Amino acid sequence: MAKTNPLQFIQQVRAETSKITWPTQRETALTSVMVFIMATITATFFFLVDLTIRFGLEVILSSAS
Numbered sequence: 001m002a003k004t005n006p007l008q009f010i011q012q013v014r015a016e017t018s019k020i021t022w023p024t025q026r027e028t029a030l031t032s033v034m035v036f037i038m039a040t041i042t043a044t045f046f047f048l049v050d051l052t053i054r055f056g057l058e059v060i061l062s063s064a065s
Contacts, residue, residue, distance in 0.1 A: 004012070
């Protein structure tokens with residue numbers, strides 16, 4: 001692989017960073033809200049699953065004794 005000199009490297013980096021499409025402030029805010037909503041839904045789901053499993057185990061263990 002051929003080595004590039006530092007000046008060429010900096011030019012290549014600038015050329016690549018100019019191709020990046022950065023999200024707008026609105027897109028960033030909307031994405032953050034969606035992540036918060038999905039995390040809340042996921043936490044609620046796993047809480048309900050845990051509650052159901054705990055209830056089932058309590059019923060099984062109380063009937064066994």
